[in-house]
Amino acid sequence: MEIHLAHTQGFCAGVASAIEVVNRALAKYGTPLYVRHHIVHNTAVIKDFEDQGVVFIEELSEVPEGGRVIFSAHGVSPTIYEEAKSRQLIYIDATCPLVMKVHREATSFSAKNIQTVLIGHRGHQELVGTSGYVSPDLLHVVETEEDIDRLELDTTIPTGYLTQTTLSVTDTARLIEKLKDKFPGIVGPPKSDICFATQNRQDAVTELANQCDVIIICGSRHSSNSNRLKETAEKTGNPSYLIDSVEEFDPEWIRGKEKVGISSGASVPEYIVQTLVSAITAIYPDTTVYRKDSVEKDIRFTVPKV
Ligand code: SF4
Secondary structure (H helix, E strand, O other), X not given: OXXXXXXXXOOOHHHHHHHHHHHHHHHHHOOOEEEEOOOOOOHHHHHHHHHOOEEEEOOHHHOOOOOEEEEOOOOOOHHHHHHHHHOOOEEEEOOOHHHHHHHHHHHHHHHOOXXXXXXXXXXXXXXXXXXXXXXXXXXXXXXXXXXXXXXXXXXXXXXEEEEXXXXXXXXXXXXXXXXXXXXXXXXXXXXXXXXXXXXXXXXHHHHHHHHXXXXXXXXXXXXXXXXXXXXXXXXXXXXXXXXXXXHHOOHHHHOOOOEEEXXXXXXXXXXXXXXXXXXXXXXXOOOEEEEOOOOOOOOOOOOOOO
16 A cells, blocks of 8 residues: 655645644633634634634624634634724734735725626635625625626626635636636736645645545545545546544545545644554555655745734
8 A cells, every 4th residue: 555645735824824823822811812713724723722722703792892812814804803993802813914915906906996706615704704805886706607607797897806715726717717708808816816825735636646546635624725625636537535534534445445645735734644644554554655845845924923
């Protein structure tokens, strides 16, 4: 048996920074410490913080007046900052800088009266936050090709598109092509909104899936980028599985296989992958594990002041 680990996987710079914010805030201020929305979409990370006394909330009204609250890596809409200020909350913003970049683009589009087609998953925290930077009368959210078929825009004003950062690179390219066919004048962001971490992890999984017989992705069900990794692997025709923890691993998936590929989403701690590797090597003691250097090994974001 061979195990091949995707060269670039696990924590991205934005997730590492957001988690560090919570760790520093815990060390400096102790509990109660509130975090609006799960700081990142990973069950193990959230449980670990909850065990340390962090309280995850969805509404700022759940934070006592004057309390301390951290905003998650997915970003928040401008109304959340206003609400925090009006309730005299002390807030620390762990929004990923690459999500903030999309917020600035959205603000700029609306300031220029550009109607904005926002491509992403309805209800996802990042999309909810970014939507708040677009004037409501200029906002059109699309998720599928059918949404674009149904989309009717005002042809008397300019149109632009923006995207969520964690989408499938290939699926989004198809949606953008369809938008361009239907609305030839549509403009996009200067540089893709899909972040480098998403792109790198999908590229690494494609490479992995082309050399392995089966792919296992570590990541939580509600993690957008982890789900996209599973779908990316499936597109190569290989069986592909998503597991939140090693307890969900079924040895039947790898029976008779020679090369098992493993990757993990941008919010997944390294130990989860290592636990899976240990589980497989316990069944197949002669397993050899291969891993190349991450293309992101030198990328770090500045941690916001705590
Ligand atoms: S996946 Fe991309 S946008 Fe999201 S936290 Fe990581 S670097 Fe930032």
